[in-house]
Amino acid sequence: xxxxxxxxxxxxxxxxxxxxxxxxxxxxxxxxxxxxxxxxxxxxxxxxxxxxxxxxxxxxxxxxxxxxxxxxxxxxxxxxxxxxxxxxxxxxxxxxxxxxxxxxxxxxxxxxxxxxxxxxxxxxxxxxxxxxxxxxxxxxxxxxxxxxxxxxxxxxxxxxxxxxxxxxxxxxxxxxxxxxxxxxxxxxxxxxxxxxxxxxxxxxxxxxxxxxxxxxxxxxxxxxxxxxxxxxxxxxxxxxxxxxxxxxxxxxxxxxxxxxxxxxxxxxxxxxxxxxxxxxxxxxxxxxxxxxxxxxxxxxxxxxxxxxxxxxxxxxxxxxxxxxxxxxxxxxxxxxxxxxxxxxxxxxxxxxxxxxxxxxxxxxxxxxxxxxxxxxxxxxxxxxxxxxxxxxxxxxxxxxxxxxxxxxxxxxxxxxxxxxxxxxxxxxxxxxxxxxxxxxxxxxxxxxxxxxxxxxxxxxxxxxxxxxxxxxxxxxxxxxxxxxxxxxxxxxxxxxxxxxxxxxxxxxxxxxxxxxxxxxxxxxxxxxx
Amino acid sequence: xxxxxxxxxxxxxxxxxxxxxxxxxxxxxxxxxxxxxxxxxxxxxxxxxxxxxxxxxxxxxxxxxxxxxxxxxxxxxxxxxxxxxxxxxxxxxxxxxxxxxxxxxxxxxxxxxxxxxxxxxxxxxxxxxxxxx
Numbered sequence: 001x002x003x004x005x006x007x008x009x010x011x012x013x014x015x016x017x018x019x020x021x022x023x024x025x026x027x028x029x030x031x032x033x034x035x036x037x038x039x040x041x042x043x044x045x046x047x048x049x050x051x052x053x054x055x056x057x058x059x060x061x062x063x064x065x066x067x068x069x070x071x072x073x074x075x076x077x078x079x080x081x082x083x084x085x086x087x088x089x090x091x092x093x094x095x096x097x098x099x100x101x102x103x104x105x106x107x108x109x110x111x112x113x114x115x116x117x118x119x120x121x122x123x124x125x126x127x128x129x130x131x132x133x134x135x136x137x138x139x140x141x142x143x144x145x146x147x148x149x150x151x152x153x154x155x156x157x158x159x160x161x162x163x164x165x166x167x168x169x170x171x172x173x174x175x176x177x178x179x180x181x182x183x184x185x186x187x188x189x190x191x192x193x194x195x196x197x198x199x200x201x202x203x204x205x206x207x208x209x210x211x212x213x214x215x216x217x218x219x220x221x222x223x224x225x226x227x228x229x230x231x232x233x234x235x236x237x238x239x240x241x242x243x244x245x246x247x248x249x250x251x252x253x254x255x256x257x258x259x260x261x262x263x264x265x266x267x268x269x270x271x272x273x274x275x276x277x278x279x280x281x282x283x284x285x286x287x288x289x290x291x292x293x294x295x296x297x298x299x300x301x302x303x304x305x306x307x308x309x310x311x312x313x314x315x316x317x318x319x320x321x322x323x324x325x326x327x328x329x330x331x332x333x334x335x336x337x338x339x340x341x342x343x344x345x346x347x348x349x350x351x352x353x354x355x356x357x358x359x360x361x362x363x364x365x366x367x368x369x370x371x372x373x374x375x376x377x378x379x380x381x382x383x384x385x386x387x388x389x390x391x392x393x394x395x396x397x398x399x400x401x402x403x404x405x406x407x408x409x410x411x412x413x414x415x416x417x418x419x420x421x422x423x424x425x426x427x428x429x430x431x432x433x434x435x436x437x438x439x440x441x442x443x444x445x446x447x448x449x450x451x452x453x454x455x456x457x458x459x460x461x462x463x464x465x466x467x468x469x470x471x472x473x474x475x476x477x478x479x480x481x482x483x484x485x486x487x488x489x490x491x492x493x494x495x496x497x498x499x500x501x502x503x504x505x506x507x508x509x510x511x512x513x514x515x516x517x518x519x520x521x522x523x524x525x526x527x528x529x
Numbered sequence: 530x531x532x533x534x535x536x537x538x539x540x541x542x543x544x545x546x547x548x549x550x551x552x553x554x555x556x557x558x559x560x561x562x563x564x565x566x567x568x569x570x571x572x573x574x575x576x577x578x579x580x581x582x583x584x585x586x587x588x589x590x591x592x593x594x595x596x597x598x599x600x601x602x603x604x605x606x607x608x609x610x611x612x613x614x615x616x617x618x619x620x621x622x623x624x625x626x627x628x629x630x631x632x633x634x635x636x637x638x639x640x641x642x643x644x645x646x647x648x649x650x651x652x653x654x655x656x657x658x659x660x661x662x
Contacts, residue, residue, distance in 0.1 A: 087542035087593060099569075102598040103542045176544025176568055216547045303547070307642035341621040341641040343594070419547050420554045427645045436642070525567055528550065 008261040009219035011384055017376035023383060026374075029274065033369035035289075037277035039270050039382070041328040042293045046369035047360070051079075052324075053331035054356045055132055055297070056349055059084035059109040061458050063119035066109035070124060072346065076353055080162070081124070082132040082333065084108030085142070090177040092138050092513025096463035104459035107343070108134075111142065112466040112510065114503040117149040127155035131162035132207075132297070132331075137179040139166040140188050141512050143205075144499040151504075163204040163253055163297070166192050169230045172406045174212035174415060176525070179513065182403050184520035188495065190237050195496035197248045204253035206234065211299050213411065214257040217419025220268045221385055225392035226411055227254060228275055229402035235284055236401070245284040249291035258324040259301040260316060266372055267381035269296070269327030275386055297331045298324035305340040309435035313337035318355050325365055326372055332356060409526060416528060466508060473506030481505040485512060489519040533656035536584035538566035538575050540603060543593035548619060552588070552648055559649045561656070572606035579614055585656035586636070591620040597629060604634050615655045619648065 005013045014021070031037055034044030043049060056073055058081070059066040070081050085108040088100035094112045095104045104110050111117060121131075126149065135142045143164055150160055168185040171178045178185060189206065196205035210227035218226065231252065238248055256272065258265045273294045280292030300320040305313040314337045324332045334352035336344025344352070360366050372378045399405040406412070425431035432438045481502040488498050502512060537553050539546060546568065553563045564582050566575065579587050591599055596618055603616060615636035622630065622640040630638050636655050639648050 091542055093542075099542065102595040102602075103593055106594045107543075171544075176546060307640065341623055415547075416550045416554070420551050423551045423555075423645050527567060528565065 007220075007264040007381070008259070009221045009264060009385075009388075011221075011264070011381065011388070013377075017380055019376060021376050021380045026379060029383070030373060036281075036292065037274045038293050039274040040370035040373055042273070042295050042330070044369075046328065047325075047366035048368070051360050051366060052329050052356075053080045053130065054078050054353060054360075055080045055082045055331045055333055056352055057082040057084050057132075057134065057299075057333050058349070060086075060107070060343055061105040061109065061455055062462050063109055063111065063116045064122075065105070065455070065458075067120055067122050067124075069346075070121075073349070073353070074124070074129070076350055077357065078353055080130040080132065080331065083120070083134065085133075085135055086110045087177070089142075089509060090135060090138060092141075092179050092510060092517070094463070094466055094508050094510030095459055096466060097510060101459055104462060105455065110458065110462050111145065112462070112508045113469050113506065114145040114148040115469055115506075116466075117142075117145040118152055121149055121153070125155065126150045126153055127159035133162070133164045136165055136168050136171050136175070137177055137185065137188075138509060138513055139164050139168075140192050140495055140499055141503065141509050143192055144496065144503045145509075147500055148504050157199055158201055160200055161202040163207050164192065165209065165255070166206045167209045167230065167255075169233060169402055169406060170209045170212050170226075172523075172525075173226065173411055174216035178523050178525075180516060180520040181523040182407060184516070185523075186233070186237055186403065188516070190234065190241065191495045193234065193238060193248055193251075194241065194243060195494055196251060197243065204251055207253045207255045207297060208234065209255040211255045211257045213415055214259070215301060215303050217415045217417075217422065218411070219418055220259075220261070220264055221388040222392060222411070222414055222418070223256065224268055224272050224275065224385065224389040225396060226402070227256065227272065228279060228389065228393055229396040229405070231276065232279065232283065233402040239284065245280070245286055246288045246291050249280060249284070249286060250288060250293070253330075254294055254296040256296050256298055257301050258298045258320045258327065258329070260304050260319060262319060262323050262326075263372075263378055263381060264385070265320075265323040266327045267378055268385050269298075269324075269329070270370075270378075270382045271386040271389065272296070273328070274382075275389060295330045297333070298327070298329040299333045300324075300335040302335055302339055305335055305337070306433060306436050307340045308440060310337050310340065312435050313340065314351060314355070317352065318359070321355055321359055322363075322365065325359055328370060409528065412528060469506065470508065478502070478505040478507050482507050482511060482515060486515050486519065489516060530660070533561045533586065533653055533660065534564070534582060534584045535561050535652060535656060536564045536566065536575070536579050536582060536587045538570040538578075538587070538589055539568045539591075540570055540572065540575065540589050540599045541591060541593060541595050542569060543591060543595070544568055545592040546590070548592070549588075549590035551645065552590075552619065552652075555645050555649050556652060559653060561653060572603045575603065576606050576610045576612065580610065580612060584614055585659040586615050586617060586652055588617045588619065588652060591618065591622075594621060596620055596622050597626060597633075600630055600633055600635055615659060617652060617655065619643070 033040040087103040210223035276294040277292035280286040336348030619639035
């Protein structure tokens, strides 16, 4: 044991905490659950009113393959869906594109047309089941296809609930599925938010995300600061369009990681809520309480899972899920224990769902809102994380805000350096990983039977189906609708209405992404060194 | 002796670059010259740069599950340009595919769980063999 203990983010931890460790004025910093500054949670009754949404991320292969997994999850008590798209769909290539071949249907489902979206949700009522879409660069096109699929089901747009990730800034930062340069990318993201503010009252048009930067290596404090910096950048862009902050802010949603350092994670989530309330009121003059009420989805951390002794990952995921619940998450994904190296098996996905159900129904932690409030340690840590995140936010502000800092590569360096430091700490044994650098035994890497195998024929079959559908569409209508997208992309205006017309007329995702490529150009990441 | 020259790149569409950047920094700290090409690189770009930069080892990282098909096209392009610089692969490679990749002609495979010191040592050893060959 070292003499100085610190949290994962390097915050010193004392042997014990007392009343004197909490600054005066705590009651004002907390408020009641569901009341400003929302430290204790966005809703007054929290999980007593309604449990969090159990939302396991899923999708692979063709729309029919993914549809089968969705039905499986719903039958096992999952309360909403979360769609994973394959990389070609995320990067604006149809399945037939030469760059797409190796990746079709691999890390998610392949979607080329609005008809594919109809197939994806076959038998799933879109006015009842909330859907999360992990999609960013092509988010406006995917939203348009989803709206057309809902229209074909006869669902009213006012009833559609769910979340579109649509956070392109963090793609430049960490997840890396950008296509166009930052400025037009930001425009596309804001077009979606602006459109949804009028048309989709129950839908979250963006999930502002610190999760991926965290998974790429940054710490909990940096995660909060980067998320807030992005939220500020989108809000400023929308306000600059002439939108009132209160008209879109209540539908902004957030996404954080929940990793292993239990108290730091809970404190981080509480601090994030308080910080967003302050930003909403102080920077943007919010008058509606809902504009400063941070709601978030929590994903467990995949990078904390190990290939060695993989059943240990069940325990890790349980602790992380508990952290998300104690931190007041609105929806949660629990990683599969086999997810360190494959798309989770049905067995692993079911166990992840059961983990959530056991915490919800058996542990008793859902009985009361914000049960850790008033803990000397947790309150002191919440204050400290808020203060440190504010200081980092000031650095990002000084660099010109999130977009400028990302273009200058500043947060990318934080992330890469922190990832390297963590890895060296694991290699040296300074940071314990059970089953890896402590309590490891030879031959620990369990080889799962029936590991997920991508269907080798999916690319060809899906490409062939799209070719048929393209041949069957009315070419003139589709051509005219696609041209209308080009005109608005060039001349300005919200792209959502022409995109909806174009996908309804059968335009493919690749064709529409190509329109934007020709108007906006493609972005190539600057070298990190 | 001049330092080992290692070219690192991400082929395919996968953007998970935490691992390859950590490996790049560790190789650099171990004295290698690292050329990092970045994301979404084609086999043509990778081997063109490998020749131009006189790389001793080429390393690619794939976390999308597409390692077998990407290794195949990378090896085909290596044969086409007529070099025999060792190609190594890291990423989410299940155990049964490690052997398959080795059999195809991949110099070394670093699956999930491979330790950082092992990766560095193995890449430098392959590079040294290339230098003395």
